[in-house]
Amino acid sequence: MLKQKESSCSTPAETSSVLSLSSEDVSVTPKGFRCCVKETNPAHGRGRRFHLCQMLVLPFIPILALIVQTAFILNNIMIHRQEVLDVESQVTTATELGKVVTNLQLERSEVAFYVYTNGTVLSSNLSQRFEATDRALENMNSWPTVVLPQAGGDYQQLNKSLFQDRLDDFRKRISQEESSVSEVLLWYTAVNAVLLEHLTNQIKETDNSGVWRFLLAFKSLLRSIESMGIASVYGVNYFGRGFLHGSSYISYVRHDAIAKDLLNGSLTYVPYLKNVYKKLTNAMKNYGTIKHKCDIIIRNERRKPNITEAIDYFDSIASYTDELRNLQKELRHVIRDYVNEDLRIAANNEALGIAILVVVLAVSPVIIWLVRNAVATIQLYAANLATKAKELKREKKKSDSLLFQMLPPSVATQLKQTRQVPAEFYASVTVYFSDIVGFTEIAAVSTPLEVVTFLNKIYKLFDARIECYDVYKVETIGDSYMVASGLPVKNGHKHVSEIASMALDLLAGSTQFKIPHRKSEKLQIRSGAHTGPVVAGIVGSKMPRYCLFGDTVNTASRMESTGEALKIHISSEMKKALDAIGGYKTEHRGLVEVKGKGLLDTYWLTQKEGGLNRIVEMEAPTYMQDEDGEPVFMRRIREEYVL
Known part of the structure; x- marks a missing residue:
């Protein structure tokens, strides 16, 4: 199996998907202005002195003007x-x-x-x-x-x-x-x-x-x-x-x-x-x-x-x-x-x-003294406000990070601003499904904590790899992993190639993965994909989710369920779209009986022509895991379970 990485997907810090953009990135102060903002901030020592001088000068200007005029x-x-x-x-x-x-x-x-x-x-x-x-x-x-x-x-x-x-x-x-x-x-x-x-x-x-x-x-x-x-x-x-x-x-x-x-x-x-x-x-x-x-x-x-x-x-x-x-x-x-x-x-x-x-000259020191006391009070309030603003900024960053993992950034931003996101029709997107072969048997002989640890590790691997592609992770249900491309941000005809490359990458990565509590067994996944129209929108007001609807979703799910282990099962529509783009090899599988669809002509996606499959080993954010690479919440659950 090829394990060489492509240059465009070296580290999470260097490149990131459009879907992983947070509001913090938009509100960051430009580099050239950070020093100036800090120096003029009344909450800092240097800014306090500057602000005090500024506030003393401002009332002194009309006083001086009045003195000169008089x-x-x-x-x-x-x-x-x-x-x-x-x-x-x-x-x-x-x-x-x-x-x-x-x-x-x-x-x-x-x-x-x-x-x-x-x-x-x-x-x-x-x-x-x-x-x-x-x-x-x-x-x-x-x-x-x-x-x-x-x-x-x-x-x-x-x-x-x-x-x-x-x-x-x-x-x-x-x-x-x-x-x-x-x-x-x-x-x-x-x-x-x-x-x-x-x-x-x-x-x-x-x-x-x-x-x-x-x-x-x-x-x-x-x-x-x-x-x-x-x-x-x-x-x-x-x-x-x-x-x-x-x-x-x-x-x-x-x-x-x-x-x-x-x-x-x-x-x-x-x-x-x-x-x-x-x-x-x-x-x-x-x-x-x-x-x-x-x-x-x-x-x-x-x-x-x-x-x-x-x-x-x-x-x-x-x-x-x-x-x-x-x-x-x-x-x-x-x-x-x-x-x-x-x-x-x-x-x-x-x-x-x-x-x-004489009156102006006598009153001027009193005005300066009163302004100085008012400025001191304002600066104290500004310092407290700056501290609270920093805390709020950290909390907002955390909440935005969690929100953008649950919903697409563009959808989440619109939902925060207007509190409603109308459903949208997409004429052509590509939907991908995968599940773990033999997951029912593995879950039957494993404890709930072992199952959760196992799924977390494999999904961490998948999440890290899909960051290199213009795709959006829709949801995971048990061992089922659903990804789509071409929404919510349309990307023309690129969605077919993005899903195809991602599917090959996930398949290659899964072959190197070992089940944590059963080291002798290797992971086997079954993948399926289909290209067609869908409707996407927010469903529910409590714990809202971004969901896809349409026959394309059902067909993609059937491609996965009728596929085979360590293979990528695609429909004839997706095969035609890949042929139009070029650069991918497929094998004709033949007619397959699909529930609710009848006989469908399907293909196997085998490899990408003229290039190496990408293999990426990426970790989850540090605040989500401990030193052993295990999620923090999993360690807490295990400790509570033992007690």
Whole structure:
């Protein structure tokens, strides 16, 4: 008998049948990830430290983000507060500068009126007007860069002291009657233009603040009064001399239009001022007179000079500009209140931001401590859970191993998932039966324990050998051994060759087997196989079994029962299937009377062509046997029986 093994069936660890696959094989962690999983497992020492750090970092991230956000907001609040302080400083400077411009405008009107009347009539004392302007200059904390034209077309940059000297020098010339109206206008207009330009630049730097509208209205109102003052000089000239020549008339019209446009712009920037201005004009008794005289000047009809009318016009314009300056004063109060409110809000926000930052810094350690205690509790629970999971995994492995020995893995898995497995039709499978010749006589002269030991050893041999083939062991009943191929996983036409090779292998192995309690006797088995359709399914809910039904099963059983010892009896259907595949030798037996089937033409399967029969000596799993190779449960039964 040939005893050489084939390479594809060397050891159970190297290869295994599809039918012996367990759920443990599917749930195994890939090799490359085992180390990483172990290191991050909170149940292990290294994983505990990693998990603790991770859980401490997670709450610290939002805390840190809150601290950074609060600090950022606080920084913005402080920047905004500083901007408001800068705006306050700029408003102060603009207010002081506006007072200087206002006094220069009044001084220009007084000086111009003095020159037009040739010093015969004064609206007020010039020395008092000069003192008021000097006081406004002294009250200025900062002085802008003033560049004024000089004789010869040059320009001179003047500081506060030099400007005061130039102003005093100009006043002396006026008192000596050396100045003309054009020179008066040129001097004061140039000075006011420089100061107003500086005021505009100051306001442009505050475009990020909400006060910019009020500052622009303040600047526009100041420029409106400036243009109105220039226009009034030409108006006094008209009434004092009876006619405006071309350039003077154009200058009056231009400055009068600019004054009105700038006034409307101021009222648009701060709508609140519209009502104030309306009340102001309604309260003025000579407001209608001013408009009437402006219309007369616009017509520029030649008339007799009238100093009295010039004085009335000058006084009415002065009264109107005084009211506009009151409006300007009201606007300064609005700007001051707005800036103070901004400062108050900024201070409150700064205090609130500091309070939030202090609270966050104080609460953070408490949160970290609470998280650390919670993590410690979770890790302790995880360690206990990991221990229980390992125990459950071992038990599951045992139960799956036992379950997959009773049922096909695919069927068992479906049964666990859906709790029902519908019967399935297989068009072509091969069914194998074998039994032990003379088993009844052997059992009659043997004890029950000896019979069980004998059957266990022979079935262990058979079970080990069929692992090398794509077959499924259906059941064993007494000495009957039933195997099928082509189900529950279909394998095409391979089922015929798989059963044929397996049958030859089992026959070869059985010839080397000796009955344990009757060493002198050799085992003889009788085998039979048939190919055909079957229906397979789960039968029963208690101790469910995977059973085969159909005439193919009965025919295979009849092939075994009508066969002979140490021979493999096959049907003509199986013989045709083997011939189609090729590689197997058969002998024609002839017609055989089969119970329930009548005469059937059958054959003997003798050997496999061009190859050696496989002989495998495989042992059962270690947890099923003791050191002598005997099942553990058999040893326990024997001990109980002896006692």
